[in-house]
Amino acid sequence: MPATTEHSRGVRRVAIAGLGAVGLRVAEALDEGLPGCALVAVSANDRVRAAERLAHLRCPVPVVPVEDLEALADIVVECAPAALLPAIAGPFLRAGKTVIVLSSGAILSHQELVQLARAHGGQIVVPTGALLGLDAVTAAAEGDIRSVRMITRKPVKGLVGAPYLVEHDIAIADITEPLRIFDGTPREAAIGFPANLNVAVALALAGIGPDRTRLEIWADPALTRNTHTIEVDADSASFTMSIANVPTDNPKTGRITALSVISYLRKLNAPLRIGS
Numbered sequence: 001m002p003a004t005t006e007h008s009r010g011v012r013r014v015a016i017a018g019l020g021a022v023g024l025r026v027a028e029a030l031d032e033g034l035p036g037c038a039l040v041a042v043s044a045n046d047r048v049r050a051a052e053r054l055a056h057l058r059c060p061v062p063v064v065p066v067e068d069l070e071a072l073a074d075i076v077v078e079c080a081p082a083a084l085l086p087a088i089a090g091p092f093l094r095a096g097k098t099v100i101v102l103s104s105g106a107i108l109s110h111q112e113l114v115q116l117a118r119a120h121g122g123q124i125v126v127p128t129g130a131l132l133g134l135d136a137v138t139a140a141a142e143g144d145i146r147s148v149r150m151i152t153r154k155p156v157k158g159l160v161g162a163p164y165l166v167e168h169d170i171a172i173a174d175i176t177e178p179l180r181i182f183d184g185t186p187r188e189a190a191i192g193f194p195a196n197l198n199v200a201v202a203l204a205l206a207g208i209g210p211d212r213t214r215l216e217i218w219a220d221p222a223l224t225r226n227t228h229t230i231e232v233d234a235d236s237a238s239f240t241m242s243i244a245n246v247p248t249d250n251p252k253t254g255r256i257t258a259l260s261v262i263s264y265l266r267k268l269n270a271p272l273r274i275g276s
């Protein structure tokens with residue numbers, strides 16, 4: 001029997017659930033061409049507007065409700081509001097397929113999705129997204145990590161409206177100095193900042209979990225970029241890394257987020273794969 005080659009493995013059909021700052025950029029990259037991947041369908045809230053946003057693609061694809069995606073695709077990129085994670089991921093995982101999750105904060109309150117993946121041979125992929133260094137953190141976690149700390153600084157418009165600020169009556173619209181607005185864990189932040197701190201949950205899942213990881217969030221009126229610094233102390237290494245994200249049209253979301261998904265999809269079929 002001939003050996004299976006990249007060529008004979010066939011093309012992976014990719015669906016995108018959510019056509020905002022992340023989804024549209026990923027759709028454009030797939031349309032431009034990622035070896036071994038083909039965009040087959042997308043979902044959005046406003047399907048008419050989504051079709052208009054896809055009109056410039058070389059090969060526009062259908063815009064369908066999220067429940068129709070699984071029949072069309074092998075992989076789904078979840079980049080929609082966090083509350084939709086189970087509806088998007090569930091059907092793919094039940095079919096033993098792959099779900100790339102951007103709303104990673106929602107994984108903590110939907111652990112049943114991990115059970116589904118385990119039971120049916122599917123996989124949930126949390127890309128590095130707007131963060132950095134998850135390869136080093138997962139490697140360190142194979143040994144003993146003593147502590148992980150993350151400090152996030154965001155422009156005011158990247159934070160306004162977060163439930164934590166509303167519940168604790170913290171006003172940031174008119175601050176003139178940096179203000180620490182949160183000191184806690186990624187598990188708490190996933191509830192209080194569901195659209196702002198997916199990166200902290202991704203870091204926690206890579207390292208020592210959502211209760212032992214420490215997180216500070218600052219609102220900084222002088223900033224134009226979302227910045228994240230992670231500090232890890234492990235028996236294998238100590239490291240500190242920072243990233244300053246250029247925002248997209250959505251001030252909560254850095255440009256590098258979509259690029260992280262694109263690089264993951266490109267690696268799926270690459271003859272030389274860099275990074276884990």
Ligand SMILES: NC(=O)C1=CN([C@@H]2O[C@H](COP(=O)(O)OP(=O)(O)OC[C@H]3O[C@@H](n4cnc5c(N)ncnc54)[C@H](OP(=O)(O)O)[C@@H]3O)[C@@H](O)[C@H]2O)C=CC1
Nearest residue numbers: 018019020021022044045046079080102103129130198253
């Ligand atoms: N892990 C990470 O590092 C990061 C994660 N994120 C997270 O990724 C997700 C996507 O971010 P972003 O692209 O900036 O978000 P946007 O708000 O820009 O886009 C969200 C998209 O979801 C669509 N949507 C809303 N309701 C539905 C529905 N019922 N069915 C299908 N689609 C729907 C919207 O449709 P419409 O266009 O019609 O309104 C929109 O296209 C968010 O959860 C965000 O918090 C963001 C940055 C970094």
Ligand SMILES: O=C([O-])CC(=O)C(=O)O
Nearest residue numbers: 130196198199226253254
């Ligand atoms: O964590 C997020 O969801 C987004 C974020 O901070 C960023 O884009 O820098």
